[in-house]
Structures are given as C-alpha cells and as structure tokens.
Amino acid sequence: MSATTAMRYHAARARALFRELDANPDILLLGSAVSGPFNPDMGLDERYADRILWPPIAEFAAMGIATGASMAGLRTLVPISTSSFMFYGWPAIVQEASNVRYLSAGRASAPVVFHVHAGHRRGGGAQHEHTPHAMLQNVPGLRILAPGTPAEVDAAFHEALTGGDPTLIVDHLLLADAEGPVPDAPMRLGEPNVVRSGRGDLAIVSYSLMLQHALEAATALEADGVSATVVGVPCLSPMPVDATLDAIAGHASVLFVDESRAAGSPASHLAAGLLERGTGVRARLLCTADAHPPFAPHLLDAIVPTVERIAGAARELLGLASATTDLHRPSPTSR
Numbered sequence: 001m002s003a004t005t006a007m008r009y010h011a012a013r014a015r016a017l018f019r020e021l022d023a024n025p026d027i028l029l030l031g032s033a034v035s036g037p038f039n040p041d042m043g044l045d046e047r048y049a050d051r052i053l054w055p056p057i058a059e060f061a062a063m064g065i066a067t068g069a070s071m072a073g074l075r076t077l078v079p080i081s082t083s084s085f086m087f088y089g090w091p092a093i094v095q096e097a098s099n100v101r102y103l104s105a106g107r108a109s110a111p112v113v114f115h116v117h118a119g120h121r122r123g124g125g126a127q128h129e130h131t132p133h134a135m136l137q138n139v140p141g142l143r144i145l146a147p148g149t150p151a152e153v154d155a156a157f158h159e160a161l162t163g164g165d166p167t168l169i170v171d172h173l174l175l176a177d178a179e180g181p182v183p184d185a186p187m188r189l190g191e192p193n194v195v196r197s198g199r200g201d202l203a204i205v206s207y208s209l210m211l212q213h214a215l216e217a218a219t220a221l222e223a224d225g226v227s228a229t230v231v232g233v234p235c236l237s238p239m240p241v242d243a244t245l246d247a248i249a250g251h252a253s254v255l256f257v258d259e260s261r262a263a264g265s266p267a268s269h270l271a272a273g274l275l276e277r278g279t280g281v282r283a284r285l286l287c288t289a290d291a292h293p294p295f296a297p298h299l300l301d302a303i304v305p306t307v308e309r310i311a312g313a314a315r316e317l318l319g320l321a322s323a324t325t326d327l328h329r330p331s332p333t334s335r
Helices: 010-025 059-071 081-098 150-162 208-224 243-248 268-279 307-317
Strands: 004-008 027-030 075-082 113-117 143-145 167-171 181-182 191-196 201-204 228-232 234-238 253-261 282-288
Touching: 004 010, 004 150, 010 150, 010 243, 059 075, 059 081, 075 081, 075 150, 113 253, 143 150, 150 167, 150 181, 201 208, 201 243, 201 268, 201 307, 208 228, 208 253, 208 307, 234 253, 243 268, 253 268, 253 307, 268 282, 282 307
Parallel strands: 027 075, 075 113, 113 167, 143 167, 201 228, 201 253, 253 282
Antiparallel strands: 004 181, 143 234, 191 228
C-alpha cells in the first residue's frame, strides 16, 4: 500500500501541479488562476514564471489558443477561474477539443486541460456561481473530473496532465482547507471512492464540495444511530455508473447529493441508473433549487444542499423525521 501524507486540499493541488510541471517541460499554463481567492498557490508564479503565458482577458482566445497548442504537441492547462467565464470560450471545448479525435479518425487529438472554479462560493451571485459541468456531460469526447478530497485533486491533475483526453477539472473554492490523506502514488479516478464505510443503513453519493458536506452530515447522523456510507464520484464523464451502484449495493436507502440543479445533473444520471436496476431501494435526489443564486449567504443556504439539509433529507428518507415542503427536494419513493 502506498504511503500517505496528511494535507489540505489547496496544498495537495499545488503539489500535484508542481509534480507534473517538473515531470514534463512541455506543460504550458495560460494564466495562473488555479488557486483562486483564499487558496494559496504555494509560489506558482515565481517558481514557474517561464512556463506561464499571460493571455488577454478574453476566454474565447485563451481557450482557443490552449486547444490549438495541445493539438500541436504541447500539454496546455488553461485556468479559467470562475466557471461562468468559460461560456465565452464554449466553442473551443464543445466544438473543437472534444471533437477533433473523432473528426480526424484518431489522427489528431487535443489533450488540453480546462480548470474552473464551479459551484456556489457564497457572495458570487447569479453571474458567478454556476455548474457548467452538468451541461458538459452531454458532450462526447470530454473527460470531466470533480475532486472532493485532497487525494482526489492530487489524482485529477496527474490524470488530466498525463492522459490523452481533453479534460475539465471542476474545482471548488470552498474546498481549500479540507484535510485528508494523500497517497504518494496518485489514486485512480475512474472508479467511485468510498470515503466513509457504514453498516448499510444509508449511502450518500456525491462529489466536489458536497462530498465534504456529506461526510459532515454522516457524522451528525451518528447521534440518531445511523451509520452512513459516503461515496465520492470524482469522474463525472465518463461516469462509472455501474461501479458506483455496485459500491452502494446492499444499502437500504440512498441519497444522491448534487450542487447542480436536478435537471440533467450528475446525480440524476446516477439515480436513473439505480432506477433501471429495479432494486427496490429507497432513494432521494437532493440538488440546488431551480433558482438564481442570491448574493446573501442566508438566502443561498435556502436553495443549496448544506450539511444540515443533507442530514435532514437523510432523516426523512429513513423515516426519522417528517417530510417538509420543499419543491426542489422530491419526496422519497420506494421502487
């Protein structure tokens, strides 16, 4: 078994990026906004000044340059910062990077890496708090990684910068201080990650920041005598649906938690897979409401899955509390 080191998420991310930059001199960064506010970058700008190209504030150009450079043989990483900014460069990822291998019959590829800070960071408002990865699940040829632990973000940068696929790394600013063990040899992200094992009462399935919320909710549920298993799904596309459902097999109830809106979300894709199996498991989908994110944190908490709301949904699913009226949280159903 590989040795591990306890690290914070932002430190694991920086270490992973430094490792890949040191290992491959052909990696080029278009900007250095990998860290973001309140996320120390551990000296990235100073240490790799000659590997960072500073593009204009024009996402269409930056994403296009990165995609073209990757097709020409460089390994390009373009940190887009706030995820909604990538909408301005949508053609590069949706029309070019994800299609080139197919359209060239495998003669060309674009192993470009797009890095974004997605989700609800609190105070960002409607134009800065988005979950575009839910939309991009519909784009064939694109790999989407959404780490939720230090070990997963370590692996995400390794796989993205050494693999052959155009890849989107979905990061979250509020994960910066999350702590956990990071193996010396990066883990693999193509399979679900059981981050907490329970007795079989309940399985909570999530990714990114919601995975950390799920872990906190599982701890709170112990007071009710509930032993919850928590499963992370760091690879959203191609999503390991069967492997994830195998990992939660035997649990009487399953709660899928997602910071995206329910329609077309990664969680709804997993829930549909569970429905197709026809196992009779009680399940619930807990997602963000179909509403614009408000600036005020207390209003935002009313529409996104919080630790308290995850624990509350779990109690309702298990029959430990009365169901509440919540239009974006469907009542639990037996199948």
